[in-house]
Amino acid sequence: MDLDFTPEQQAFRADIRAWVAANLPEDIAHKVHNGLRQSRDDMQRWARILGSKGWLGYGWPKEFGGPGWDAIQRHLFEEECALAGAPRIVPFGPVMVAPVIMAFGSPEQQKKFLPGIASGDVWWSQGYSEPGSGSDLASVKTRAIREGDKYIVNGQKTWTTLGQYGEWIFCLVRTTTEGKPQTGISFLLIDMKSPGVTVRPIVLMDGEAEVNEVFFDNVEVPIENLVGQENQGWTYAKYLLAHERTNIADVNRAKRELERLKRIAAAEGVYDDPRFRDQIALLEVDIVALEMMVLRVLSAQAGGKKALDVAGLLKIRGSEIQQRYTELLMLAGGPFSLPFIEDAMEAGWQGDYVGAAHCAPLAANYLNTRKTTIYGGSNEVQRNIVAQTILGV
CATH class of the missing domain: 2.40.110.10 (Butyryl-CoA Dehydrogenase, subunit A, domain 2)
Known part of the structure; x- marks a missing residue:
């Protein structure tokens, strides 16, 4: 198993990084890096930018209008987009229903629905x-x-x-x-x-x-x-859920949010607390372990081997990590982790409130991620599936 990227893959990463830097709107990246509310226009604007390049369906084969990237190229694309502050692609069209239509839909359905998904025009x-x-x-x-x-x-x-x-x-x-x-x-x-x-x-x-x-x-x-x-919809539903659960893991967003956690901890003066820094270190170790699990799957696929069926396991660990970093962000912000009040955020009044504007979205982020261990199949159910399919118990 080789977890190092080849020179060709590193060159691919550099090309993606350069393109994203040139095309990602600064106002959208600012919102993503600071956990601010993204509007429908923000999300769809980025989707259409990707669509115009043919990259919204970045996991699609060429025969359906995608770039035909392999698993490692897709991973590098996701990582560079996340670290640059691109919004997460709304998955329901390009990541979830599109593969079902490709695999099980009629040629007429493929012709009717896939172009609107690929362009980002249809939600x-x-x-x-x-x-x-x-x-x-x-x-x-x-x-x-x-x-x-x-x-x-x-x-x-x-x-x-x-x-x-x-x-x-x-x-x-x-x-x-x-x-x-x-x-x-x-x-x-x-x-x-x-x-x-x-x-x-x-x-x-x-x-x-x-x-x-x-x-x-x-x-x-x-x-x-x-x-x-x-x-026969149950068969198609299971096929789709494997895509959803792998998507929920989102290790690249976790890496970006780890850096945000470090910035806020430093700004609020808690980064020098050894106990708090220990918690950040433990989180970082878990994120690296999750990334290694993803890379193991990618390595197996690149080598033509059958990858482990770990979609449920990725979902479990990824969702728990999301909850962990939002908890630590709340602790770093302390009493300035204010509830997310949309009108106040738009007015910018938190910026004049003891200089804690970066803490304003933290409560909303924390509350929102309570759901991650439930949707896409609750983690309790996923543990049973993992036990049966991987451990054989």
């Missing part, structure tokens, strides 16, 4: 979780009944991240109640502008409405929006 949402159906996705109850050349969809999805911006949503729906729960699920692509679709924001503890409830009331969905075969 996708995910319709998986329901009230009472979170980690146990096989229990979804949203029904899709076929009537002629269309499905009639009724039900509710919840915790739909950024669903208030969604233009299309991919949904798990129940098309039959016969047999095992997993065998009655189908994968539908639904236009969120359809009559009967209602989006209701859920205001969280940090004051933001990042997640939403989505209601379907007799929504008509053309039969051609069914991906793959009816009642």
